């Protein structure tokens with residue numbers, strides 16, 4: 001990879017990059033199929049990504065006509081890499097086996113290892129013969145929606161495609177590596193005012209929050225809406241708060257420490273609830289919820305903003321869903337994309353139907369939504385949440401931090417980029433957006 005890296009760092013042209021040979025193998029962070037049983041019988045919290053994630057040299061697969069090789073300068077940790085590395089709720093090799101049966105190109109993905117990672121920024125090295133809009137040398141970020149757009153089920157909303165997959169989670173050849181292999185329609189222009197690592201952390205979480213709150217398939221937030229955001233300084237929550245503020249809404253951010261509460265206020269979110277200080281016990285025990293605790297939480301939300309939420313941005317799942325459904329305003333909406341604390345959720349249906357609430361399921365973002373969300377980053381309207389940076393060989397430690405909820409915002413990972421701070425092509429625009437705004441999570445870390 002060294003000649004490719006030197007060429008990129010020296011500003012080589014697309015033609016020069018295209019003339020360099022691509023290597024037969026590359027460094028990649030993988031989980032191994034022969035280790036899926038390594039944590040059997042252990043509690044989730046004891047399963048350790050540092051034991052299951054390995055840096056290995058893997059073969060570069062052949063390029064399909066609709067794909068691109070991208071030299072990955074930086075990537076990020078998403079919660080899906082935590083799931084993959086603890087083999088929960090299912091080993092992701094099951095996805096690869098199923099995918100491998102779809103076509104001869106898909107068969108490449110069914111391997112005894114999986115290269116993980118669902119975010120990246122980098123430089124296009126090669127494009128397949130059917131790719132028209134991208135060429136070697138293009139600086140890109142990558143969204144994770146991998147879809148066969150020849151399937152008619154993908155035509156209206158690509159998230160409804162029967163073959164929709166998340167790259168680096170339900171596919172192989174993910175972004176935590178020196179090279180990644182992606183469909184060309186996953187590529188988006190890299191925001192020119194951001195460094196490689198700042199540009200790498202956004203696509204997955206930012207696009208998810210965009211669809212949940214702004215896109216026509218989500219909660220369709222409008223001016224003045226009160227939006228309760230769980231995990232408001234986490235990956236998706238940190239983007240959600242920005243969308244609420246940008247769209248004229250009123251965020252109520254829930255976090256779990258005074259430091260996170262300070263960060264949230266620095267982002268411009270005035271109504272903050274520290275759930276650790278509040279000590280809410282929505283579940284009395286493993287099987288019984290406590291409505292009086294939902295009420296106490298609801299009162300605290302009202303005390304913070306004077307009314308009940310029009311929208312609840314939900315993702316913790318089992319711990320909070322009962323409370324989320326309860327506190328939403330009459331006619332309000334709960335939009336959910338996840339279940340970090342458990343997917344068998346429970347709520348009191350009477351509060352749901354009698355008060356005519358809505359529950360919307362959301363998952364990543366379609367091409368359009370991902371593109372719009374990236375555009376808002378490029379225009380400086382949404383800021384990256386980068387709080388810490390790790391080298392590729394310490395991905396296990398970075399994933400461990402996310403698993404243990406010891407992080408804020410997003411953790412970036414340097415893949416080919418030798419140091420932080422490289423890749424800023426438009427310093428004047430960066431200055432206009434404001435260093436303080438761009439680095440707010442980094443300064444608080």
Ligand code: NDP
Nearest residue numbers: 079208231234235236255256316319337338340341363364
């Ligand atoms: P992070 O870990 O960065 O943030 C989640 C935050 O949620 C935590 O920081 C924590 O904040 C809060 N939280 C965690 N557990 C609980 C709990 N039991 N009760 C209340 N709050 C809790 O993760 P992400 O934001 O990146 O992702 C959140 C979830 O969304 C994950 O499960 C992830 O897999 C999923 N996801 C789904 C996507 C999709 O397309 N469907 C896309 C992206 C993410 P605090 O402690 O401060 O309250």
